[in-house]
Amino acid sequence: MSHDDRSGAKQPHRFDPKKAALLDDPARLEYLPPAEVAALLDAPRGGLVADFGTGTGLYALELARLRPDLSFAAIDEQDRMLALLRDKLAARPAPNVRPVLSGTPEAAALAGRVDRALALNVLHELGDSALAELAGLLAPGGRALFVDWNAAVERPFGPPRDHVLSPAEARARLERLGWRVAHERLFRFHYALAAAPAR
Numbered sequence: 095m096s097h098d099d100r101s102g103a104k105q106p107h108r109f110d111p112k113k114a115a116l117l118d119d120p121a122r123l124e125y126l127p128p129a130e131v132a133a134l135l136d137a138p139r140g141g142l143v144a145d146f147g148t149g150t151g152l153y154a155l156e157l158a159r160l161r162p163d164l165s166f167a168a169i170d171e172q173d174r175m176l177a178l179l180r181d182k183l184a185a186r187p188a189p190n191v192r193p194v195l196s197g198t199p200e201a202a203a204l205a206g207r208v209d210r211a212l213a214l215n216v217l218h219e220l221g222d223s224a225l226a227e228l229a230g231l232l233a234p235g236g237r238a239l240f241v242d243w244n245a246a247v248e249r250p251f252g253p254p255r256d257h258v259l260s261p262a263e264a265r266a267r268l269e270r271l272g273w274r275v276a277h278e279r280l281f282r283f284h285y286a287l288a289a290a291p292a293r
């Protein structure tokens with residue numbers, strides 16, 4: 095699916111692939127440590143994880159190395175972004191990471207099978223229909239971890255504060271769309287919300 099209907103998104107523009115290099119800034123791994131993201135994700139042994147809006151796959155690759163027992167579907171709506179991930183995989187293979195383009199039969203085959211979904215730095219870009227698509231990926235008992243820039247925090251990088259949500263706004267939006275938020279954690283520049291669709 096190309097997500098042309100982004101209604102509900104705080105920042106309803108498609109991510110510009112010309113900015114992709116920003117996603118690979120190594121400083122990200124300091125202020126948002128992958129090991130802490132992996133702990134919050136809390137994926138069951140041998141499970142299937144969807145990195146929804148994977149971009150260049152920085153965190154999918156880091157998490158896949160931390161948890162070789164898991165399989166990662168690195169999903170993006172833009173093949174230009176996935177091409178950058180494929181280049182990384184060609185240079186350094188990660189057998190448990192598979193790039194998946196939204197709207198393909200491969201993406202459709204994930205519906206109802208995913209144990210954990212990660213949505214990192216993307217909630218502010220997701221329209222309501224994309225959030226429903228994300229919910230549809232989850233297996234019974236599955237849940238999602240939404241980690242995004244915190245609008246309440248001043249920072250020298252990342253999107254402008256008025257393009258992203260505060261933790262309270264993110265929680266309210268998810269709850270309005272039928273998610274139950276089970277856990278919240280604040281990082282230096284980000285909030286993290288662990289949530290499951292109320293079925």
Ligand SMILES: C[S@@+](CC[C@H](N)C(=O)[O-])C[C@H]1O[C@@H](n2cnc3c(N)ncnc32)[C@H](O)[C@@H]1O
Nearest residue numbers: 097109117147148149170171172175214215224
């Ligand atoms: C700001 S980047 C974040 C990438 C990655 N999660 C990270 O933190 O490095 C957002 C990515 O999400 C993708 N994206 C946005 N909306 C999407 C959707 N509805 N389905 C799949 N991918 C989406 C964009 O194409 C872009 O690559």
